[in-house]
Amino acid sequence: MDKERELQEELVWNAGYRMNESLRMIKICLDQLSEEQLWEKPNESSNSIANLILHLCGNITQYGIASIQNLEDERVRDEEFSTDSGYSKAELVKKLEDTISDAKRAFYDAPLNELLRKRNVQGFNFSGVGNIIHVTEHLSYHTGQIALWTKILQNKDLGFYGGVNLNAKNES
Template structure:
């Protein structure tokens, strides 16, 4: 295997791993919340967890799928935040799972030239690699918000790393 393909596979595997971890954490959060809590907004300046998940699906599709596959950008960003119902917890998770799966496939299938090509997305100029990094960090950012809001609602540890010794030193 050539070094470029090896680097691409390493980048895509690590981005995919981080995305899978975020999905795992979001599922843990939703499992601890009621259907009503998922749509609840803490205040007028914040979004519900459901809106954040819809927002993540829109963002991942725009940056990670449409842009990298050179498809038409059909995102309606404002709708991600204005919807107030219409999805159950399981439907939200399925939508996010499918979106993440499609993005990971787009990352893996992209030819190297597509990962290096600069393109404008949402007014920003990134390469395909930049888009992969954006998708990964954006998903992580909102996963943290979802986790914090879940902790505030339930006043309990989420158990993301139950049974894992996080004090193990680097080798």
């Protein structure tokens, strides 16, 4: 395997791993919440967890799927935040799972030149690699918001890393 393909696969595998971790954490949060809590907002200037999931699906589709696969950008961003019902917890989980799966497939299938090509998304100019990084960090960012709101609602540790020694030292 050539070094370019090896680097591409390493990038895509690590982005996919981080996306799967965020999905795992979001599912842990949702398992602890009622259908009503999913749509509850902490205050008027904040979003519900359901809105954040819709927003993540829109963003991942725009940056990670449509842009990298050269598909038409059909995102209607404002609807991600204005929607206040219409999806169950199970439907939101499925939508997020499918979106993440489709994005990971788009990352893996993209030829190297597509990962290096610059393109404009939401007025920003990034390569396909830049879009992969954006999708990964944006998902992680909102996963943290979902975790915080869940902790506030449930007043307990979420146990994301139960059984893992997070104090272990680095090994060479």
